[in-house]
Amino acid sequence: MGKIIVTGGAGFIGSNAVSRYLRQGHRVIVIDNLSRKGTRLNLRWLCPQGKLEFIESDVRDAEEMDRIFEHHADAELVLHLAGQVAVTCSVADAREDFEINALGSFNVLESVRKAGIDCPVLYSSTNKVYGGLEDVNVIEEEERYRLDGRPMGVSEQQPLDFHSPYGCSKGAADQYFRDYHRIYGLRTVVLRQSCIYGYRQFGVEDQGWVAWFIIAAEIGRPITIYGDGKQVRDVLFVDDLIDAYDAAAAHIDITEGRVYNIGGGPANGMSLRELLAYLTPDHKSLDCSYSDWRQGDQRAFVSDIRRAHSEFGWSPRVSTAEGIGRLQGWVAQNRELFQ
Numbered sequence: 622m623g624k625i626i627v628t629g630g631a632g633f634i635g636s637n638a639v640s641r642y643l644r645q646g647h648r649v650i651v652i653d654n655l656s657r658k659g660t661r662l663n664l665r666w667l668c669p670q671g672k673l674e675f676i677e678s679d680v681r682d683a684e685e686m687d688r689i690f691e692h693h694a695d696a697e698l699v700l701h702l703a704g705q706v707a708v709t710c711s712v713a714d715a716r717e718d719f720e721i722n723a724l725g726s727f728n729v730l731e732s733v734r735k736a737g738i739d740c741p742v743l744y745s746s747t748n749k750v751y752g753g754l755e756d757v758n759v760i761e762e763e764e765r766y767r768l769d770g771r772p773m774g775v776s777e778q779q780p781l782d783f784h785s786p787y788g789c790s791k792g793a794a795d796q797y798f799r800d801y802h803r804i805y806g807l808r809t810v811v812l813r814q815s816c817i818y819g820y821r822q823f824g825v826e827d828q829g830w831v832a833w834f835i836i837a838a839e840i841g842r843p844i845t846i847y848g849d850g851k852q853v854r855d856v857l858f859v860d861d862l863i864d865a866y867d868a869a870a871a872h873i874d875i876t877e878g879r880v881y882n883i884g885g886g887p888a889n890g891m892s893l894r895e896l897l898a899y900l901t902p903d904h905k906s907l908d909c910s911y912s913d914w915r916q917g918d919q920r921a922f923v924s925d926i927r928r929a930h931s932e933f934g935w936s937p938r939v940s941t942a943e944g945i946g947r948l949q950g951w952v953a954q955n956r957e958l959f960q
């Protein structure tokens with residue numbers, strides 16, 4: 622069993638990935654500055670699961686990254702997940718967002734390059750790199766918006782159009798990861814993720830609305846909907862995302878230097894209103910209010926995920942109904958974590 626480095630490994634996606642790798646017997650090196658709420662809880666949960674080495678460190682510290690990657694140059698997989706993840710925070714402090722997402726990712730790439738690391742290096746990018754989709758007509762229906770003429774969703778052919786400081790900083794890193802394959806031969810893969818939900822998502826409301834709504838419904842917390850609630854996203858359960866990481870790494874001869882949309886796809890597209898109706902069929906039990914649209918919020922985004930399927934055989938396996946059920950069950954069993 623080999624060594625895996627996960628930056629941001631104490632966060633939501635990271636802790637789910639690290640748990641899987643520890644249970645498979647890998648030695649996992651987690652680099653995280655613990656800035657995100659819930660990260661200490663995640664670490665406490667991960668520690669007994671296997672051979673975990675935690676390094677409390679910041680990806681903005683280039684020298685420290687050099688030292689860590691040099692020391693662990695025998696890694697067999699690198700997942701770069703550390704990041705500032707909220708659009709709202711990026712608007713409030715664009716410099717910090719830039720330094721974490723753009724410069725921090727650049728530091729990781731440089732450290733991997735200098736250490737001569739030859740394994741798959743995966744980057745968790747975002748569908749926000751496609752921006753507001755101004756060239757796509759959006760049709761308003763009763764409970765949701767729909768992308769006109771894109772029944773399979775938005776593909777990787779869609780022109781890049783970075784919106785918001787978060788879109789710019791993630792997009793810059795997305796392009797650096799691609800380019801470090803072209804120029805330096807690093808075995809990088811860019812995964813443009815949609816809205817991911819699942820266990821251990823302790824975030825604030827704009828870091829994952831599916832989990833936020835489910836937790837709110839379970840523990841009786843109020844919900845604010847920004848805009849009319851008809852905005853649509855394709856949602857993906859976290860276990861499916863980690864399957865995509867594994868499959869992309871296993872097919873690195875095909876995937877290196879490539880970008881892939883990774884989301885629930887058209888079968889798992891859902892509006893906020895539809896999720897609310899699903900969670901509260903009686904429309905009574907949720908304390909729900911409406912507020913203004915948030916800057917840069919897409920009316921509809923659904924990923925076309927056919928490239929990932931055709932090039933490395935991945936497609937989601939957990940349906941929205943099943944994923945919501947799993948998360949509801951987990952929240953109900955772990956209510957104390959949300960107090």
Ligand SMILES: NC(=O)c1ccc[n+]([C@@H]2O[C@H](COP(=O)([O-])OP(=O)(O)OC[C@H]3O[C@@H](n4cnc5c(N)ncnc54)[C@H](O)[C@@H]3O)[C@@H](O)[C@H]2O)c1
Pocket residue numbers: 628629630631632633634635652653654655656657660678679680681701702703704705706721725745746747748791813814815816817818828829
């Ligand atoms: N969750 C989603 O729906 C989604 C969608 C698209 C892309 N992504 C990307 O996936 C990655 C993981 O997201 P997540 O949802 O698990 O978020 P998260 O906030 O739970 O995880 C990010 C982790 O990075 C750490 N971190 C933040 N700044 C750091 C720094 N300067 N140095 C070291 N560690 C730092 C945090 O403490 C946290 O543990 C992010 O890069 C995010 O942009 C997530």
